Amino acid sequence: MYVVIVYDVNVKRVNNVKKFLRQHLHWVQNSVFEGEVTKAEFERIKATLRELIDDEEDSVVIYKLRSMPAREVMGVEKNPMGDVI
Amino acid sequence: MYVVIVYDVNVKRVNNVKKFLRQHLHWVQNSVFEGEVTKAEFERIKATLRELIDDEEDSVVIYKLRSMPAREVMGVEKNPMGDVI
Numbered sequence: 307m308y309v310v311i312v313y314d315v316n317v318k319r320v321n322n323v324k325k326f327l328r329q330h331l332h333w334v335q336n337s338v339f340e341g342e343v344t345k346a347e348f349e350r351i352k353a354t355l356r357e358l359i360d361d362e363e364d365s366v367v368i369y370k371l372r373s374m375p376a377r378e379v380m381g382v383e384k385n386p387m388g389d390v391i
Numbered sequence: 392m393y394v395v396i397v398y399d400v401n402v403k404r405v406n407n408v409k410k411f412l413r414q415h416l417h418w419v420q421n422s423v424f425e426g427e428v429t430k431a432e433f434e435r436i437k438a439t440l441r442e443l444i445d446d447e448e449d450s451v452v453i454y455k456l457r458s459m460p461a462r463e464v465m466g467v468e469k470n471p472m473g474d475v476i
Contacts, residue, residue, distance in 0.1 A: 310454060312397060314421040314469060335450050336399040337422060352465065359466050365420050366465040369395060371456070380437065380451040381444050384399065 307348060308371040310340040315364040322358050323366075327351075335384040342374070392433060393456040395425040400449040407443050412436075420469040427459070
């Protein structure tokens with residue numbers, strides 16, 4: 307499964323979220339990570355995110371795709387996908 | 392075509408980008424929009440974004456999908472998709 311994760315997390319917690327996701331996914335740009343994950347990895351990622359965020363204030367949206375989607379980049383590509391493929 | 396657009400744009404220009412995308416797409420959360428677009432709309436959106444951003448400083452990533460992807464939301468859903476479907 308391929309996931310794109312975008313988050314809107316209070317500055318008090320955002321560094322923990324970023325640090326955690328960086329261990330599992332490719333950082334795309336500010337508040338966006340993506341990558342291929344197994345079902346087990348996906349469940350672990352969600353379980354940890356649940357611990358890191360405040361349910362009543364923060365927001366995480368996870369797009370679940372079959373494979374890496376087509377993309378177009380405009381302006382600066384902050385962290386080119388080529389580096390990990 | 393279904394697009395998810397994430398941007399990382401300098402605060403000097405970000406309101407213009409947000410205001411423009413809001414006219415065409417569904418606001419998901421901070422710096423993320425998505426929606427169904429025709430090929431013509433997609434080209435117009437890209438042309439305007441090119442004018443609004445600074446190529447050397449800002450970044451826009453557009454994921455191009457066939458249809459609205461599966462998603463999971465954790466915490467607050469800032470702007471539920473149900474409102475537009």
